[in-house]
Amino acid sequence: MKKEKIIIYGGSFDPPHKAHFELLKGAIKEIKPDRVYVVTGWHSPFKNFSSVSYKDREKMFRLGAREFDLGAMTRLAFHPFECKRKKITYTYQTIDYFSLKHPKAQLFFLMGSDCFNSFNKWKNYKLITEKAVLLVGRREGFLPKNSLNKRGVFLKGAFPEISSTEVKKTLFVEGCGKNIPVAVSVFIRQKKLYLSHMHEWLKLNLGRKRFKHCKETTSLALELADKYGVDVEKTAIAALLHDAARDFKENKLKLWASKNRKNIPFFRDIRDKGPVIVHAYMSAYIAQNKFSIKDKDILNAIKLHTTGSLKMSILAKIIYVSDMAGKDRDMFFASSIRKEAFLDIDKAFCSALRCKVEHMKGKKKWLHPYSEAVYQSLERSL
């Protein structure tokens, strides 16, 4: 009797993109399986700052699979094995489960060549190849390592080089994603995933130039977050919202400030000598009250983005620098600070603050005590 052929396709699918569906489609065409199990990975709610839920990630995959018409090609099932366990699940455990469930079937485990290249680092990887055939789709830019070739069966052709991490970054910066099925994009907007609701709000409450500035700030901040190992989503939230209140009229800012004076250090000086600084505090207030952001690091980064402070986290320094040195900035120092930021974020912060302070001093403008304190400490260290 002919063995039943089953493809297992697992992943975080955060979010699922076109390369996921192209790969699965290619595998179905070539292997002609009797059924496919899509196994969406479980995310620990504590692991990431605010990861998209299992339910939403699975729903997005279902929508994409429908758009690619995969259900018409084979028996497609979504299996909650990893989600039900509610703990980190290794692939060998998933394969073990399906080999017990279908002891007479031939199992295929589908992956892209990007994952395949580190396959020998996976936990108990030999147990996987004992029970399933590794089905590998060559992805442009990720040639399979020769040393591992004998462990995999390669699908014909090549599949696009798209990564969920990059798709997610584009969503954070632009508010819409590239390389995502249309139905998935619509779902993301409807469910306010990947900060799309923040983009919508900013678009309504900021002028065009300011909105572009927030996106450029986010773009640079995310590159720096990558470089310095800072949480990508936290960084995107702080960068997107840092100027949320920047285009409000001065009267509105002053009214809000007088009601919230307890939360604004040096309130009187700010009100009388530098009212524009209020926007930083009000932007943090919007993050907290409109978007339910509770993370202190994010809120502080927003509050300190105009003044700086002697006590700043890496995230706060990234936001300060990105605000001043994003690609929308045409001041002469912006590009050199941008370059410096990738070499040493502390030095870039000092350069950015020094530029700002000297500009203020040159114009004989009032200097916030936080900025003055950082500037004085820089002068002493020279």
Ligand SMILES: [Fe+2]
């Ligand atoms: Fe600002």
Ligand SMILES: [Fe+2]
């Ligand atoms: Fe800004």
